Amino acid sequence: MIADEVRAALERHARAEEPNEACGLLLLRGGTAERYVAARNAAASPYRFELAADPDALLAEDEGYELGVFHSHTASPARPSRADVENIGLWEGRAYMILSLRTSELAAFRITGGRALAEPVVTHAGAAS
Numbered sequence: 001m002i003a004d005e006v007r008a009a010l011e012r013h014a015r016a017e018e019p020n021e022a023c024g025l026l027l028l029r030g031g032t033a034e035r036y037v038a039a040r041n042a043a044a045s046p047y048r049f050e051l052a053a054d055p056d057a058l059l060a061e062d063e064g065y066e067l068g069v070f071h072s073h074t075a076s077p078a079r080p081s082r083a084d085v086e087n088i089g090l091w092e093g094r095a096y097m098i099l100s101l102r103t104s105e106l107a108a109f110r111i112t113g114g115r116a117l118a119e120p121v122v123t124h125a126g127a128a129s
């Protein structure tokens, strides 16, 4: 699940970074993405991302959040590209969301062992503050 204001923040960030891909960290609790921390795409590319996050944001795990990663696709569907799967790195097995600006679809996955498994995305209003 994803808080509706988080979904809105993803969309705003993705639009602001166009024509490049946007990326950032998702902070999840109990399976719900409660917060979004925008990061810099060090690759500054329309085709790939290289997340440069504020190291402080990674400390959210100590506050009981599960970390996930978000990035946008400017022209392709909301599915992990081959490069996304190959470059999964430390995001292996974690929440992995992609927003397609072409279709406005937001999709969630877990990528493990070179395979991406889709997960449902349910937006819900009135998330925890």
Ligand SMILES: [Zn+2]
Pocket: 048, 071, 072, 073, 079, 080, 081, 084, 098
């Ligand atoms: Zn991608």
